[in-house]
Amino acid sequence: MINKSFSLRVSVLSLLFFSFTTFGQVTLFTGQLPGGTDNDNPYELGTKFQVSQVAKITAIRFYNTLNEAGAHTGNIWDANGNLITSVVFVGEAGEGWKTANLTTPLTIYPxxxxxxxxxxxxxxxxxxxxxxxxxQNGIIFSVEDGNNGVFNTTPGNFPTSSFSHSNYFRDVVVEEVLSPELPAIALSWPLGGTQIYSNSQTFLWYLNYPWGAPVTYELNISTDPAMATYSSYNAGNQQQFTVNGLLNGTTYYWRVRVIDSHGWVINTSAVESFVSPPNAVTPEAVPSWPIGGPTVYTLNPTLFWYHNIAAFGLDYEIEVRQGDATALTGVANYTTNGNRYHQLNGLEAGKQYSWAVRSHGAAGFSAWSAPQTFTTYGVLSVLVPVPSWPVGDPEVYTTSPTLFWYLNEAGVGLSYDIEVVEGNDPFTGTPTATGIPGTYYQLANLDNGTVYRWKVRSVRGLETSDWSAEAQFHTYSPAPDPGPVVPNLSWPVGNTTVYNTSTTLSWWLGVASDGYTFDVEFTDGGALTGNPTVTGITSLSHFIPLLHAGKTYKWSVRSKKNNVYSAWAAEEEFTTISGIAAVDVPVPSWPIGDNTVYTTDQRLSWYMNGPSAGLTYNLRYSVNPDMSGAIVIPGISETGYDLSNLALGTSYYWEVNSSDGVVTSAWSPTASFVTWSGSWVVVPRPGSPAQGVYISSSAPTLTWYLPTAGNAVTGYSVQIADNPNFINAVTKQTSETNLSILTASGQNTVYWRVSSMNANGDLSAYSSTSVFSNNSPNSVNDGEIPTQFELNQNYPNPFNPSTTISFSVPKESFVTIKIYDVTGTLVKTLVSENKVVGNYKVTFDASALGSGVYFYRLEAGDVAITKKMMLLK
Structure with missing residues (x-):
């Protein structure tokens, strides 16, 4: 048996050894000498080994003893017992090292x-x-695992048994592979010992360039920086993996291995580190809004809360009950996944509600917060709506008009039904459309030259109001339709350079687009053929996500109506910037989610979900949620930036983008945080009414809240105006977080903002501006309700240095108007806010810009309109 012991036989064996050490070739054994021989049984004898660099096995060798005879086969096995390659020895008789060269060298990996x-x-x-x-000899070394020197009692089978760590003198000849081709694995997040704030972490990595063969990934995590021991996770072919249950207050180290189709590790990343959340008790949440019993002007209010100390990695339970604080039971009926706010839905009008919140983290639950109450704005019954437009049988120039109505009292919590009939057809009392949430509804596919009559009623649950008075209009009767209109291409045109590998093709008709669909053809160099690439588009734009860098694209559009096609528009072309791919958008990491930070010197951190080598970053931050007045920090070379001297008790909003020197990504989603107020005042946040809401009361109550603790706040200063610039504003003081005001009769739009003060009379900055209307939309600017989105040509054009842009909004929408230069770079955002129905004008001041062509673009929902203007200086 192989586990017997034998006496040492000293002979000429001890002098017969040979090793490769030249021409870049090395062997494992060099001066080692056999201690004896045995002849008890045939075996498969082996040595387990590794290499520190990518290498090639060129030959297999073994030490042949004096009395050994017969055929010999050398084998190479992987760790799973798979036979990788073999070679038959020739002329191996005689004592000493015998070598057989592989026909094809075998590449092996560390x-x-x-x-x-x-x-x-x-x-x-x-x-x-x-x-x-x-x-060890150079790049090759034997495995020290207590089970090396392996054998199998059946020759030709994978050897796995071991006795006394015996060396049976089985060896290979290897040489280093210079500049090997390997999948370049790089880690993306978390990096650099960063502090994370959750016990669940998603690890991200990527390949610096595509690897042709299929690979999988193995994630290794350890508390040992040397990675001597680690936990392994099979991520499959995904370049991310989430690990749960990380211990608090621990420094972790991690790396990723790339595995090929054989199951071999072909490359390993560098080791990175991070720190898990610190050990701490679960901090108690502090309700922020609505508190103190205010009236809220919505049945879907959002609850907010904060912490008086730093708090990370928490989720929350909320209890909301109808009634006063005694209705609370201590049993949650809502949860959040880390957000410090929660929107309620479907509350009843005119009811008092109480709520409390508690935190949950690794240390368990906090105590419930102090209970808070609020009351929803009360509407005791359904109300009969008043038709607003179109009424009085006007002629409308669209087959998709929007019907408007209003209430003579506040109608929070109501929905609406409408009935529309044609000509002299009688009303049946059966709604044409039901469950309408707002005070308008867009019809579709009406006939030209036809009279329509309509009524509206309100609904609350099973209760319905009486139908409104009848309203009437008629559609325009045009000349016989000459056929579908040929579209006008608006962007990108004129072989402009697009600085991205995606773009949105845009066009316009010049007539109502009811009943139209569109086909697009585009190509990356060849002539257009008249065969569409995309068909059946229902909007006036189409997004192209995957373009090639450095290509010139041609494109055109045709329209279709009543199964008849227009001619193709005159073709346009554009060129994508050469030699680059789009860069990824950074992801804000901390501080985010309205968290309170307890310092005025704060580091902003972000990470990339893709390659980051060679990138720089642009950061912008503002005290306004729409990023107006933002301070921009360009050319940051790391994934973080230290802000200093931040204002106490202030909400900050920040975004970041990345650039490779040629292409700049879009801005990241907006992140937000609040600085602790200490003994200073806090910038309030508006609560209600806001966001252009319609209320019928002439004495609405304004409410606001503090986003962080405001121990020093003793009162508030509220400004109210009929214009967003607060010219001739009225200022009022109060010690409460609400204020009832009287609005002028017929005043459609009210703007308001608020600041806080302390006992010394110090004032905070004003909050962002909120807007509401105290009448439903029965009139709009210029005396005419728009029927479709319009963007008019600027006037004057050409201009120097300013020009006016007018536009129309047919239904309440979030509207943006942005200015771009000929490279597609955003120059300025003129409008970015909710707009009620109406006609608007905005001034563009180009004093700081150079002469040239600029484009201005309106976007609202699925509508996008682009026009060109000229600045001449």
């Missing part, structure tokens, strides 16, 4: 265990404990 074996027939050499410690 971080894998390989086994070389050669069978024995009669006699073999050994040295007990010869592999108890690792033997």
């Amino acid at each position: 971080d894998n265990i390989w086994t070389v074996s050669v069978n024995t027939n009669n006699e073999y050499a050994y040295t007990h404990n010869g592999l108890i410690t690792s033997v």
Whole structure:
């Protein structure tokens, strides 16, 4: 048996050894000598080994003893026992090292265990404990695992047994592969010992360039920086993996291995580190709004809260009950996943509600917060609506008009039904449309030259109001339709350069687009053929997500109506910037989610979900949620930036983009945080009414809240105006977080903002501006309700240095108007806010810009309109 012991036979064996050490080739064993021989059985004998660099095995060798005879085959196995390659020895008789060259060298990789074996027939050499410690020569070394020097009692089978760490003198000849081609694995997040704030972490990585063959990934995590021991996770072919249950207050180290189709590790990333959330008790949440029993002008209010100390990695439970604070039971009926706010839905009008919140983290639940109450604005019954437009049988120039109505009292919580009939057809009392949430509804596919009559009623649950008075209009009767209109291409045109690998193609008709669909054809160099690339588009734009860099694209559009096609528009072209791909948008990491930070010197951190080598970053931050007045920090070379001297008790909003020097990504989603107020005042946030809401009361109550603790706040200063610039504004003081005001009769739009004050009379900055209307929309600017979105040509054009842009909004929408230069770079945002129905004008001041062509673009919902203007200086 192989586990017998034998006496040492000293002979000429001890002088017969040979090793490769030249021409870049090395062997594992050099001066090691056999300690004896044995001849008890035939075996498969082997040595487990690894390499520190990518290498090629060029030959297998073994030490042949004096009395060994017969055929010998050398084998290479991987760690799973798969036979990788073999070679038959020729002319191996006689004592000493015998070598057989592989027909094709075998490439092997670090971080894998390989086994070389050669069978024995009669006699073999050994040295007990010869592999108890690792033997190393250059890039090759034996495995020190307590089970090296392996054998199998059946020759030709994978050897796995071991006795006394014996060296059976089975060896390979290897040479280093210079500049090997390997999948370049890089880690993306978390990096650099960053502090994370959750016990669940998603690890991100990527390949610096595509790897042709399929690979999978193995994630290793350890608390040992040397990664001597680690936990492994199979991520499959995904370049991310989420690990749950991380311990608090622990520094973790991690790396990723790339695995090929054989199951071999072919490359390993560098090791990165991060710190898990600190050990702490779960901090209690502090309700922020609505508190103190205010009236809220919505049945879907959002609850807000904060912490008086730093708090990370928490989720929350909320209890909301109808009634006063005694209705609270201590049993949650809502949860959030880390957000410090929660929107309620479907509350009843005119009811008092109470609520409380508690935190949950690794240390368990906090105590419930102090209970708070609020009351929803009360409407005791359904109300009969008043038709607003179109009424009095006007002629409308669209087959998709929007019907408007209003209430003579506040109608919070109501929905609406409408009935529309044609000509003299009688009303049946059966609604044409039901469950309408707002005070308008857009019809579609009406006939030209036809009279329509309509009524509206309000609904609350099973209760309905009486139908309104009848209203009437008629549609325009045009000349016979000459056929579908040929579209006008608006962007990108004139072979402009698009600085991205995606773009949105835009066009316009010049007539109502009811009943139209569109086909687009585009190509990256060849002539247009008249065969559409995309068909059935229902809007006036189409997004192209995957363009090639450095290509010139041609494109055109045709329209279709009543199954008739227009001619194709005159083709346009554009060119994508050469030699680059789009860069990824950074992801804000901290501080985010309205968290309170307890310092006026705060580091903003972000990360990338893709390659980041060579990127720089642009940061902008503002005290306004629409990012107006933002301070821009360009050219940051790391994924973080330290802000200093922040104002106490102030909400900050920030965004970041990335740039490779040619292409700049879009801005990231907006992140927000609040600085602790200490003994200073806090900038309030508006609560209600806001966002252009319609209320019928002439004495509405304004409410606001503090986004962080405001221990020093003793009162508030509120400004109210009929214009967004607060010219001739009325200012009122109060010690409460609400204020009832009287609005002028017929005043459609009210703007308001608020600041806080302390006992010394110090005032905070004003909050962002809120707007509401105290009448439903029965009139709009210029005396005419728009029927479709319009963007008019600027006037004057050409201009220097300012020009006026007018536009129309047919239904309440969030509207943006942005200015771009000929490269597609955003120059300025003129409008970015909710707009009620109406006609508007905005002034563009180009004093700081150079002469040239600029584009201005209106976007609202799925509508996009672009026009061109000229600045001449």
